[in-house]
Amino acid sequence: MSTESTGSFTAVDLIRTKRDGGALGPEQIDWLIDGYVQGRVAEEQMAALAMAILLNGMDRQEISRWTTAMIDSGQRMDFSGLRRNGQRLPTVDKHSTGGVGDKITLPLAPLVAAHGVAVPQLSGRGLGHTGGTLDKLEAIPGWRADVDHDQLLRQLETVGAVVCAAGGDLAPADKKLYALRNVTGTVESIALIASSIMSKKIAEGADALVLDVKVGRGAFMKDQAAARELAETMVALGTDVSVATTALLTDMSTPLGFAVGNACEVAEAQDVLAGGGPSDVVELTLALAREMLAAAGVDEDPADALRDGRAMDTWRAMIAAQGGDPHADLPQAAVTETVTAPRDGVVTGVDALEIGMAAWGLGAGRARKEDRVLAEAGVVLHAKPGDTVRQGQPLATVHTDTASRVESVVQRIHTAYTLTNTQPERPVARDLILGRVVAADL
Incomplete structure (x- = not known):
């Protein structure tokens, strides 16, 4: 396959540049991404370049241009015409890097929409130990993930929130490159992670974006320094294209809430919308809602909409639509x-990764994109860090379709729990919000 274009670039030259620690110029990046999508740059050549980027990184200008080139490979959505009562609706999106028990999008989207802000939440499906928002919502009888463009706009104007599958015409270069990174050991590149996430999010066309960057055992980013670098890179990318972007670094060492699965997480999200729910899920939902409302210029306390039922009303309208x-x-x-x-003891840890893998083993997740998930499968925790338990007291209940699945995950549940013989000198506390990144920090 030819690597030449009508210009003076070749894929081999670009690979050598990154291999030797150099920077790619804007025209080189544009040529490369277009050539890759069009098939002029071979898979093995892009794989070599991705490895060079993993090893040597990219500077801010390179990452920004790389992201723009991936956006330009497809269509951009435009919400500038959204109106309600003659007034333009501000649009705010949220993205999480994924975790265990992370059902935050479910209560968050209708909560923010209840304040007159449009929330176009284009979401994905789960893969491995982290759940997918669409899989959770598909546990609701009749609910559809596929929404055409006209319905999307109508629903945003009337209801205010849409959670749906992203169309294939948004950043198709990213879809192709993501699949390649997944089989070439280059997923971990912060530059490529940031550009992958932000190319899709910027193409979605919202005025503002709030990022939830997870840190810990159950997250993709295991340490806080790497998570902060990723957050800063993504905030910079949004800022460069005038999308107001902020990020929260949040703990994912312990599962969020008590429910890990699909239907059970929907039930827990509904508890939050009804004014109850686990304290950590409520805390993070409100923290992200405040960020989103501030980005939209709305000075209201989202906790009020949980108390007075407006968020639940919007949820019901969103699901019915x-x-x-x-x-x-x-x-x-x-x-x-x-x-x-x-045995008797005090719970000092619940390993999010082990619980996520247990839920996956019960059928709540998938190993391949084409696998089917069980809506009813999952793990419901009964004890969290700080709780005192007696021998024989419930730690967790597993839900699935066959007894054979249960046998394979019971040991994971036991492994996930850390019990100590005595009460710790200090209470077992969880700092859920670990940091915040805004453009002014960069």
Whole structure:
């Protein structure tokens, strides 16, 4: 396959530049991304370049141009014409880097929309131990992830929130490159992670973006320094194209809430919308809602909309608009089993990765994109860090379709729990919000 273009660049030259620690120029990057999408740059050549980027990095100008080139490979959405009562609707999006029990989008989108802000939330499906928002919502009878462009605009104007699948015409270069990175050991490049996320998010066309960058055992980024670097890179990318962007660094060493799965997470999200729910899920939902409302220029306390029912009303309208029945019973597992404490002790840790892998083993997640997930599968925790348990007391209940799946995950549940014999000198506390990154910090 030819690597030449009508210009003076070749893929081999660009690979050598990055291999030797050099920087790619704007025209080189534009040529490369276009050539890759059009098939003029071979898969093995882009794989070599991705490895060179992983090893040597890219500077801010390179990452910015790389992101823009991926956006320009497809279509951009435009929400500038959204109106309600003659007034333009501000649009704000949110993105999470993924975690265990992370159902925050479910209560967050209708909560922010209840304040007169449009929330176009284009989401994905789960892969591996982290869940996917669309998989969770598809546990609701009748709910549809696919929404055409006209319905998307109508729903934003009337309801204020849409959670749906992204179209294939948004940053197609990223889709192709992501698949390549996944099989070439180059997923971990912060430059490529940031440009992958931000190319899709900027192409979605919202006025502002709030990022939830997870840190810890159950997250992709295991240490706080790397997570902050990723957050700063993404905030810079949004700022460079005039998308107001902020990021929160949040803890993912312990699962969020008590429910990890699909239907069980929907139920927990509904508890939050009803004014209850686990304290950590409520805390993070409100923290992100405040960031989103501030970005939209709305000076209101989102906690009020949880208390007075406006957020729940918007949730029900959002689900119904996409064919779902917000009052329907959620799927129930055919097989449940409770895992109990092997001895007395104080819970000092619940490993998010082990719980996520347990839920995956029960059928709540998928190993390949084409795999089917079980809506009813998951893990419901009964004890979290700081709790005192007695021997035989429930630690977690597993939900699935067959007893054989249960046998394979019970040990993971036990491994996830750390018990100590005595009460720690200091209470077991969780700092959920670990940091905040704004453009002024860069």
